[in-house]
Amino acid sequence: MFNRSDRLRKNSSCIVVGGGITGLITATVLQRRGIKVTVLDKGKGIGGRLATRRVRQGESIEGVFDYGTQYFSVEQLQFQTWVNEWLQQGVVKQWCQGFGQADGKPRYCGVNGTRGIAKYLAQNLDVHTSTRVVKVSYDNQWLVETENQQQYQGDVLVMTPPVPQSLALLDASKIVLPTKVRSSLEQVSYHSCIAVLALLAQPSNIPAPGGIACEDLALVWLADNYQKGISPQGHAITLHATPKFSETHWDSDDAEIAEQLFAAASGYLGSPVIKYQIHRWRYSLPKTFYSQPCLTLSELSLVMAGDAFVAPKIEGAVLSGIAAGESIINQQLVEKNY
Template sequence: MTQANHLACGDIIIIALPDHKPICQIKEMKSTTNEQKSCLIIGGGISGLIAGNMLQRQGIKVTILDKGRGIGGRLATRRIRNESYGQGVFDYGAQFFTVSDPQFQKWVDQWLEQGIIKEWSKQLTNIEKPCYCGVESNRNLAQYLAKDLDVHLQTRVIKIIWEADSWTIETEKGHGFQANILIMTPPIPQSLALLEDSDITLPSPIKSRLEQVTYYPCMTVLLLLDKLSLIPKPGGLRLKDYSLAWIACNHKKGISPEGFAVTLHSTPEFSQNNWDTEDSLVVEKLLKVATSWLGSTVVDYQVHRWRYSHPKTVYGELYLPLDQPGLLIMAGDVFSAMPSLDLSLNLEKATLSGLAAGNYLLQKIE
């Protein structure tokens, strides 16, 4: 995985969104040269990583641009170090995932075989299904998927331009990338804003449909404790409280052996009502509920706000292909037939969207 800053030229740019049936007729793409095809993907979440792996396995050069400091989107892990109390390792985005689709199960079986993920427990959902997480961390799964791809982190795209039969991508730092196909995987409001800033007009019915997609927010608190928490094994609890939805002990989960790291996820209602509240007050409010599960002193903490935590409404199809002004595909967890009440299925939905987008492109370039 590299972060070289240069002009990447090729034939394909991908914007990742969930599975779908084509809305727009996309012209067959025929190779006119012997040069290696290439694909540019905006967004380094699971949808983009899955699509990127599929395309690169077929000899297509894949480049991923992501504005974050770490790859993986909501496969997010962070560390808090303290001289006296060690290093806490926190999964602070997606906590675990489950499987219901055979396509996704094939990938999960490979990750299990490679020792990248493990079964955490069957007790974390209402139905006793295996709940999986990364062996070292959930971000480790994203890093595994990105290891053979050309990834540019801390690279914010500010404009996309279609000219001379290719997309030109401009970044905040003044770097440029080019390709014939673009895949976008950011949250829909961010993708729509980028298209508008780039003076790219979507067909009115499609734009209206995308604008109806909404998300739940989530405020996450990372607590480094002075001793092991009282959270029972396997280390994760769903709570029925107005403010706190989830509490997890990353030490008992097995990813934070040197520090007692606890992750708190607030409810959407609490997040919405306290979005602009100071971090210290957010922590104070959530600790009123969490304290009985801690039995320990908090020695350090951090707060992270997920504005687009998980879909409230969805697009209804697995991906969105467009051919005007150029070939552009959107993918992600909102590209699904129905919203999920079970958050553990969102990673699967995002994966299936990436698979569908990748398969669609591979058929077009045969």
Template sequence: MLRNEQKQELKQLKDSSACIIIGGGISGLIIATLLQRRGMKVTVLDKGRGIGGRLATRRINYSEDIEGVFDYGAQYFSVKQPEFQVWVDDWLKQGVIREWCRGFGKVDGKSRYCGVKGTRSIAKYLAQDLEVHTSTRVVKLNYETQWLIETEENQQFRGDILVMTPPVPQSLDLLDNSQIDLATSIRTSLEQISYHRCIAVLALLEKPSSIPTPGGLALEDESLVWLASNSQKGISPNGYAITLHAYPHFSDTYWNYSDTEIAQKLLGAASSWINSPVIKYQVHRWRYSLPKTFYSKPYLALPELPLVMAGDAFVSPKIEGAVLSGIAAARYILQESI
């Protein structure tokens, strides 16, 4: 048994620990939230202009009266595990999310949730009390007795623990550029993780689309895998905004084509559901969409550095998988720090 003095010393050690988290997607934000609740100093660094990763919402203005709001990454999520349900219940209570529907085309009774103001609102809610630096691209890592993190803008951040939550190939590139070697077996496992690409088209329409209620349509077209009405979803009250997601094979084939060529093909494939002139559009390429293969555990821990990796490529995909990976990684860090 530890004496009270020893317990206090260990608590002070934990409270003085600093953790740097690279990646402001939902895994990184969950980890940051749990560590900060337990007294750790946490800093989140994200290369994007907005927080959230694939919790992505964008506005496209056409006129003073017409503005489209688009979820163009993750479209919705459901719950299987009680650990995730706890978070979802809080988001519901705080008015961050709502139930969108209980099935697309066929009702199955399983709740599908979406952000009240778009999926990025979940990330903003999680990040509101955290130290977050967006538009901050990390270019080099160095570890001696502490981590020294250097950014493209010549900023420096120091921490005792490093957490990496970007897509695994990006994390491996950063480790390579920093001349940080991994054990061969670990490196081989991580290199086997791969991702689907996904091209998204965000189209603002002149009039409502013909996408059936509740506004989401899963497809098995050779071009399109998903079509959604953000207006029916409730996040785009001032514009008829639709999101199109391309099938992985289409995304691979047309990745380097111009935005115009991609939009023409995907809007053409969706024409029977659009049923309206398109007044404005944008194209977004998700190089790392859903993982195709996964790491065998919910996180990777390298205590000798110390370094932890987590995200939706660890055990299970989608939003729930990313959250569960974050919870598991945070628990490990807290156990090792006490």
């Protein structure tokens, strides 16, 4: 066992696995406090479940789809502070004040899609995309190895992938967690969600403001990204299947999934689908949670965070990311470099 001063060294640094909003917030909190931090993400783009994609058809049609997170609202003052900055910087905007019936509470979305929030947070961070972490080892310092044969060294490791993915990485690396902690983490579980990105020939029948929570066996949500204001050159519709439909049809053909979901949504589509894509979210929304806003194992200099540590939404992920950053600072797992 090391004492704190053994661990503290000049130029100490943190490695954050995962460039979703949790990882990016943790990295921002640490960097703003003068700590060197590197973010590694396996995705081609940054953002994880803050996901926006462009789909082209011919010269003139381009659909822009939010196909993960759709919108968010604010409960906690701590989160409001971040949202105020994003509003000021033109990264997010108010979409509406409710779907169906307005309740006066702002629902926000990314001005250029939700991935824009991640891009904004990442712009001043040391972020490496297309960098899948495949092995981690700890010997007074963390050594992180990636699929593309790169190595990173850091004093603290922050893991922000969905918990089952973090546990699989620790297992593959033969890192053993305390039994109680391990069994609590194993209780964390997630819904899955099949998303369909459908480009329509004409405007949809989805009522203003362009989002509708469905009470259907197959569909849980429909959104019109054109009405939302992020897809000016294409009638881009996002369909989210229910957890039940998603589990049952996980291995079905894309064509079969699309046929069933388009049938369920037919009243709202109101126009032929000219192109579609399917995305399967294995870990969509957490359904059971860890009991603390983050997990800090100071003897291992290991921190875990994510929406499953607070609540199944952007706000939960942000609050967990803040908690992770503050925990590293308060427990003095690293020291400032400047």
